[in-house]
Amino acid sequence: MNIISDTLVPARAPYSAVLKAGQIMRIIDLKSQQAVDALFYNATDTTERYSAQDTLAAQAAKGGRYDLTTGSALLSNEGRIMLKIIADTCGFHDTCAGACSCEANTVRFGHETRFMHSCRENFITELAKHGMSKRDLVSNVNFFMNVPIRPDGELTVDDGVSAPGGYVELRAEMDVLVLISNCPQVNNPCNGFTPTPIQIIISES
Amino acid sequence: MLDLDNLTPEQYRTRYEALQETARARAASPKPVAKFADIADKDIISRDAIPPGWYACLRLKRGASLRITNMSGTPGAAFFMWNADETSERYNAGDTAKLQWTTNLTTGRVLFSDMGRVLASITADTGAGHDTIIGPNTPAQTNGRNGRDNLRGAAAKFGLSRRDVGPAISLFSPVAVDAQGSMRWQGNPPAGAMLDLRAEMNLLAVLSNTPHALSPAQQASGPVEYIIHRAPKAGADDLCRNFTDEAMRGFINTDGFFAA
Numbered sequence: 046m047n048i049i050s051d052t053l054v055p056a057r058a059p060y061s062a063v064l065k066a067g068q069i070m071r072i073i074d075l076k077s078q079q080a081v082d083a084l085f086y087n088a089t090d091t092t093e094r095y096s097a098q099d100t101l102a103a104q105a106a107k108g109g110r111y112d113l114t115t116g117s118a119l120l121s122n123e124g125r126i127m128l129k130i131i132a133d134t135c136g137f138h139d140t141c142a143g144a145c146s147c148e149a150n151t152v153r154f155g156h157e158t159r160f161m162h163s164c165r166e167n168f169i170t171e172l173a174k175h176g177m178s179k180r181d182l183v184s185n186v187n188f189f190m191n192v193p194i195r196p197d198g199e200l201t202v203d204d205g206v207s208a209p210g211g212y213v214e215l216r217a218e219m220d221v222l223v224l225i226s227n228c229p230q231v232n233n234p235c236n237g238f239t240p241t242p243i244q245i246i247i248s249e250s
Numbered sequence: 251m252l253d254l255d256n257l258t259p260e261q262y263r264t265r266y267e268a269l270q271e272t273a274r275a276r277a278a279s280p281k282p283v284a285k286f287a288d289i290a291d292k293d294i295i296s297r298d299a300i301p302p303g304w305y306a307c308l309r310l311k312r313g314a315s316l317r318i319t320n321m322s323g324t325p326g327a328a329f330f331m332w333n334a335d336e337t338s339e340r341y342n343a344g345d346t347a348k349l350q351w352t353t354n355l356t357t358g359r360v361l362f363s364d365m366g367r368v369l370a371s372i373t374a375d376t377g378a379g380h381d382t383i384i385g386p387n388t389p390a391q392t393n394g395r396n397g398r399d400n401l402r403g404a405a406a407k408f409g410l411s412r413r414d415v416g417p418a419i420s421l422f423s424p425v426a427v428d429a430q431g432s433m434r435w436q437g438n439p440p441a442g443a444m445l446d447l448r449a450e451m452n453l454l455a456v457l458s459n460t461p462h463a464l465s466p467a468q469q470a471s472g473p474v475e476y477i478i479h480r481a482p483k484a485g486a487d488d489l490c491r492n493f494t495d496e497a498m499r500g501f502i503n504t505d506g507f508f509a510a
Contacts, residue, residue, distance in 0.1 A: 098343075098385040098417045101433065102463035105384055106391075110431035122398075122412065124390040141383055143344020148366030152349045152499045154269065158254060165364075180338045182364070183416045194383070194427045198354035199277060200347050201270060231257070233266050238259035 049247045056240040057229035059167035061174065062247060063088050064217035069131070072188055072225075073212045073244040078205035078237035080190040080228040082144045082164040084182070085119060085127050088220035091177060096122040097140040097184035111194055112137040113186060119215070122183075127221055132214035135207040139192035142202065144168060144185050145230045154232040167226035175222060187228075188213050190235045202233040269495075273351035276494050284357045284374040286446060289317065289479050297477040302470030303395035305458035307404045308478065309334065310449035312508065315373065315481035318421060318457065322472025323441035326423040326462030328386030328397030330404075330415060331361075331369055331455035335507075337410060339363045343382040343417035349496050355380045358493040360450070360500060361419070367504040368497065369453060371490035374446040378439035379424035386420045387461050392468040397460040404456030421445060423462035435464040441472075448481060448490070450504050 049068065054060045064070055072081055087093035099120040101111055113119070115133045118126045130138075143149075146165035150158040168182050189207040194200050229240050257265075295314065300306050302324070310316060320327065333339035342364040347353050349362055357375045360368045386397025401415045422443050424436035459474040461467060484491055491501050 092411065092413050096417070098383075098463070099388060099390065102384050102388070103390065105433040105464055108432055111383060111427060111433050112431070122415075124388055141344060142348045143342065146345075146364070146366070148364070148503065149342075149345050149349060149362075150366075151503060152345075152362070152366045152496050154265070156499065156502070157252070161254060178338070179364075180413050184344065194353060194431075196427050196429065197277075198352050198426070199274070200353050201351060202348075231255075231262050234263065238262040 046248050046250055049249060052245045054225065054227045054243050054245060056227060056242050057162055058227050059171040060225040060227070060245060061171045062223050064221045064223055064247060066217050066219050068247055068249045069214055069216050070223065071212050071214045071246045073210060074189050074207045075210065075244055076241035077207055077209040077211065079241050079243055080205065080235040081188040081243055082226040082228050083186045083188060084168060084224040086222040087121065088222045091175070091181065091222060093121045093123050094183055095119055095127060095185065099124050100140060111141060113140055114138065119186070126218045128215040128217050130213060131216050134211040135189055135213060138213065139187040139190040140184065141194065142187060142192045142200065144226065145228065150232060158232055162229040164226035164228050168224055171224045202235050204234045205237060272495060277352055282358045282489055284376060286374045286444060289477060293480040295478045295480065299473040299475045300457060300459040301473055302459055305400035305404055305456055306476065307407050308455040308457060310453040310455060310478060312449055312452050313481065313483060314449050315479055316447045316449065317477045318445045319475045320422045320439055320443040321441060321475055323438050323443065324459065324461065324471040324474065325438045325465035325467055326386065326420040326460065327474045328401060328418055328458035328460050329421050329455065330401050330418040331453045332414065333363060333369065334452040334454045337414065337454065339365045340414065340416060341369060341418070343419065346382060350494060353383055355382065358489050360490055360497050362500060366500060367507060368450045368500040370447045370449055372445065373448045373490060376444045378422045378443035379436065380419055380421045381423040381425040381462060382417065382419040384425060384433055384463050385418045386458065387463045387468060391463050394469065395460060397458050400458035400460055401456050408454045420462040425462065425464060433464065435462070435466065451507065
């Protein structure tokens, strides 16, 4: 196993990298209960990008759940496999609830939260570095985020269950641009109300 | 004044749980009765019937209303919309569910943009179920005409591209999570299922007569009709504007966009 990069992403910070097909990205929740929001784009044509609805439709057709874990294939808006989850110590990762934003925070938590840092601020910063804009900010994965959907339809953000050092591993099935926001949210339990650093290791065999 | 960046974890939790409790009380309270107002001929702006597999590009002014009728009980109709004044702002499925703490979108609920604003209100709904988690069908489910391509077709006709088409909503699509956490199709909606949406911003929208991705039948069974019409202005006691604290805050943002 050849390590290509090993990065400590500070609490609340963005990160981006290109994964070549076959490379593996390990995201480590160092301190526990830290949500990691991620966007994925075909590195050679970013208008092909991760689609939560394609991913969940394919998973549901096989009787699978509404969340992601080992064995989940992350599909693009062209229905192609972008990445696969090949290891996971947590058990479920959300892809329904989207990323937090300053504007959505005003609705969810009150207008007094408008000027608190959020994932979409991180994403817009990182998208700009790759020649993209808010138009390109579509559905994402929230690793380590616990978002149960109950049979009565209730959707909540509950306490995370990932343990210190817990990780998820993804193998790229095409060249993929990965954008990450180490979630700064403190108004719900997705980060244990205390955002913490994460570690990202990219490797190839 | 609270220093929101520096509360203790216990203080943040207390705030969150209070919001959650309010949302749960709203969800547990009696459902509002759907009232479908008669539409006078003089108020009709446009109307059409969309044949199976096809779509319509719609323009709605803020305050106009859209009545959609599923004539045959076809298994789903895809829908997506943009703010006509700033098309980078568009329907956001994740926010719509998360901000209202529910995937059950029916009478009284609203549809949010990615900018914390209300794009449209569900002013009346016969309750067939609408799904924004899995959504419309794509070429993965059918070789025929499909929701994904139709939404992109409409986007193109508005001068937009596939970059501008995000997770959509499939109307008339009864889907529920079972005890194992699988999303399941609950059977076709009834013929005559109906939905009234009121535009809360100037909208570009697409309505596509194509099934939900999980429907066993992947051919639409009959026409979907729509009527765009002038509607009474929402009053201070409007159902959707007052249904939840979240909607009230969303409407503050929406009204701010139009403040002269």
